[in-house]
Amino acid sequence: xxxxxxxxxxxxxxxxxxxxxxxxxxxxxxxxxxxxxxxxxxxxxxxxxxxxxxxxxxxxxxxxxxxxxxxxxxxxxxxxxxxxxxxxxxxxxxxxxxxxxxxxxxxxxxxxxxxxxxxxxxxxxxxxxxxxxxxxxxxxxxxxxxxxxxxxxxxxxxxxxxxxxxxxxxxxxxxxxxxxxxxxxxxxxxxxxxxxxxxxxxxxxxxxxxxxxxxxxxxxxxxxxxxxxxxxxxxxxxxxxxxxxxxxxxxxxxxxxxxxxxxxxxxxxxxxxxxxxxxxxxxxxxxxxxxxxxxxxxxxxxxxxxxxxxxxxxxxxxxxxxxxxxxxxxxxxxxxxxxxxxxxxxxxxxxxxxxxxxxxxxxxxxxxxxxxxxxxxxxxxxxx
Amino acid sequence: xxxxxxxxxxxxxxxxxxxxxxxxxxxxxxxxxxxxxxxxxxxxxxxxxxxxxxxxxxxxxxxxxxxxxxxxxxxxxxxxxxxxxxxxxxxxxxxxxxxxxxxxxxxxxxxxxxxxxxxxxxxxxxxxxxxxxxxxxxxxxxxxxxxxxxxxxxxxxxxxxxxxxxxxxxxxxxxxxxxxxxxxxxxxxxxxxxxxxxxxxxxxxxxxxxxxxxxxxxxxxxxxxxxxxxxxxxxxxxxxxxxxxxxxxxxxxxxxxxxxxxxxxxxxxxxxxxxxxxxxxxxxxxxxxxxxxxxxxxxxxxxxxxxxxxxxxxxxxxxxxxxxxxxxxxxxxxxxxxxxxxxxxxxxxxxxxxxxxxxxxxxxxxxxxxxxxxxxxxxxx
Numbered sequence: 001x002x003x004x005x006x007x008x009x010x011x012x013x014x015x016x017x018x019x020x021x022x023x024x025x026x027x028x029x030x031x032x033x034x035x036x037x038x039x040x041x042x043x044x045x046x047x048x049x050x051x052x053x054x055x056x057x058x059x060x061x062x063x064x065x066x067x068x069x070x071x072x073x074x075x076x077x078x079x080x081x082x083x084x085x086x087x088x089x090x091x092x093x094x095x096x097x098x099x100x101x102x103x104x105x106x107x108x109x110x111x112x113x114x115x116x117x118x119x120x121x122x123x124x125x126x127x128x129x130x131x132x133x134x135x136x137x138x139x140x141x142x143x144x145x146x147x148x149x150x151x152x153x154x155x156x157x158x159x160x161x162x163x164x165x166x167x168x169x170x171x172x173x174x175x176x177x178x179x180x181x182x183x184x185x186x187x188x189x190x191x192x193x194x195x196x197x198x199x200x201x202x203x204x205x206x207x208x209x210x211x212x213x214x215x216x217x218x219x220x221x222x223x224x225x226x227x228x229x230x231x232x233x234x235x236x237x238x239x240x241x242x243x244x245x246x247x248x249x250x251x252x253x254x255x256x257x258x259x260x261x262x263x264x265x266x267x268x269x270x271x272x273x274x275x276x277x278x279x280x281x282x283x284x285x286x287x288x289x290x291x292x293x294x295x296x297x298x299x300x301x302x303x304x305x306x307x308x309x310x311x312x313x314x315x316x317x318x319x320x321x322x323x324x325x326x327x328x329x330x331x332x333x334x335x336x337x338x339x340x341x342x343x344x345x346x347x348x349x350x351x352x353x354x355x356x357x358x359x360x361x362x363x364x365x366x367x368x369x370x371x372x373x374x375x376x377x378x379x380x381x382x383x384x
Numbered sequence: 385x386x387x388x389x390x391x392x393x394x395x396x397x398x399x400x401x402x403x404x405x406x407x408x409x410x411x412x413x414x415x416x417x418x419x420x421x422x423x424x425x426x427x428x429x430x431x432x433x434x435x436x437x438x439x440x441x442x443x444x445x446x447x448x449x450x451x452x453x454x455x456x457x458x459x460x461x462x463x464x465x466x467x468x469x470x471x472x473x474x475x476x477x478x479x480x481x482x483x484x485x486x487x488x489x490x491x492x493x494x495x496x497x498x499x500x501x502x503x504x505x506x507x508x509x510x511x512x513x514x515x516x517x518x519x520x521x522x523x524x525x526x527x528x529x530x531x532x533x534x535x536x537x538x539x540x541x542x543x544x545x546x547x548x549x550x551x552x553x554x555x556x557x558x559x560x561x562x563x564x565x566x567x568x569x570x571x572x573x574x575x576x577x578x579x580x581x582x583x584x585x586x587x588x589x590x591x592x593x594x595x596x597x598x599x600x601x602x603x604x605x606x607x608x609x610x611x612x613x614x615x616x617x618x619x620x621x622x623x624x625x626x627x628x629x630x631x632x633x634x635x636x637x638x639x640x641x642x643x644x645x646x647x648x649x650x651x652x653x654x655x656x657x658x659x660x661x662x663x664x665x666x667x668x669x670x671x672x673x674x675x676x677x678x679x680x681x682x683x684x685x686x687x688x689x690x691x692x693x694x695x696x697x698x699x700x701x702x703x704x705x706x707x708x709x710x711x712x713x714x715x716x717x718x719x720x721x722x723x724x725x726x727x728x729x730x731x732x733x734x735x736x737x738x739x740x741x742x743x744x745x746x747x748x749x750x751x752x753x754x755x756x757x758x759x760x761x762x763x764x765x
Binding site: 244 | 561
């Protein structure tokens, strides 16, 4: 039985197994669910898989798109009910799947909950919580971390480039020599570069810094804080987990795994304006707030023109009142608040971050929302 | 927050945290429970904590013993009823706790279930199932030798730790090792024969890792799936368990399983109930009657358990007929009193791995509980 190892888990053809078995590859901490889960009633929308949408390269039938583009699971909620739960052959609905950078969006919701509990001031400097080791983040505010506008010397190149390779060794997702500094050591030794708060720079370690701030503010290890402030109140139905480095530091920028329905429940929290778990103002702000200027000058402006990244959620801005969480290899939560639709997608794309693939996922989710709300003139199906 | 790391997790004062958080230190595979846990009622036996028993250092009171000897949890069941569930302050009953060598006894029950499914014949050579070890010290051993800890190869089980244990734990992922270190399979393949198999009890943990490999090969399933399918689901476990993996995904079938106390009580009930339809009855009955005490008498642990025996990874104290126990370092135990239908599970985080007196005290405490619960009268104090 030659299963993937830490050396090759993120290469095809291993991804489809690896992303649902992270705990077998690295140490993980449980993110405990509560015994009282939020029940999602089924209300199947017949014909949704026959929905046709225009992708970047071709027109797709949704069912074919899911079949042919390495999707593992797709859950669609409309008015809080499950209208579609699609699973690729061999995929179970109770296996936690790596969320990659959707983890960032969960950690940001935790930051919001901690702000609501009076434990975290989002406008405070990072050094108010991290008195030793903030390094290049010393002049940044918590808000800079949330909006990915902290600036330091780092290149996010998944191919992987030098920085990303060093980062993967530090966070434990790549085999590490015995003297590896770990995630905290990595964060503490970044060099300053440019000003904070000016440009959207998608640098994953920024969210690890946010995770560190949340731990310090909550006085709890990150997995316990996520469980207590998000996972339990959310009514998650299964334990999630998060990868740890050798010192036990959770990988806040990309290490969380959750089952598809629980991923959808995270979207529901946003659709329901915080659901009493995260302050309404914080959730409204992640959909409407933020400054488009740093985005326009930033790393992903070509991918999502006119968009914004606020509190670790993307605002497409083409559709007002919609927000999405995106992770490499095809992870996504799309929330359409006016139509009250949530789409959660888990995938094992061979490509980490092909922008056409990412756009197609977004276009598929958007088409689903419109079809369900029956306001899509181009929808070629009738939904009951 | 400086939590324990792989460098120090098995040393005091870290053991209490580490043994309930192994998955945070080492990769683990989930051992899934089913959708239908078997119900255990709660019928507390009045003053059981006031029970007196004779320890190696004189008469002790059970409650005081548990509170002062690094016990984390103790659960005693009689039939389907929990008679005692004791948890140390800060310990929850839903946290899987590392069971160390009690894992061996679970692996042996898996082997029994696979015998029942006609997938393993314990009298066949190991290489029938795992030809990869033909050139190793296991090349001419049988599955039965593995089950009874009578395989013989060069290895010294010294938890201080000695060099063999260090290499072994490096291979299993239990100690920090360079990223290109060999895994457990390579470790097993490179053991060298020493003396003859089947002549005396030699307690060498890798022997049971070899048994785990046999179970995986014979069942065609990874260990965690096999334990889930053949034991955890049928016995009605209420929680997931887990097993540590090396960097290639090889399970530490000799010591890496963590489980909740109640689920271990359910596991003990398989032994109390003659296999409970999950493991063949004759395989279980053989735990108490089978084995060759003469091999034990010249073996590694004869001083600790005189007149005893080790059969299919379960110890026979032979003091009370028909009682067997599973024992792990740092104070893990499942004690099964079959005639009285009683199972006692103990989880601990002893600072010392392997102190004979501590092991004996745990055995005496469990026996006293079983006898007290087994008497028709209320608990005799």
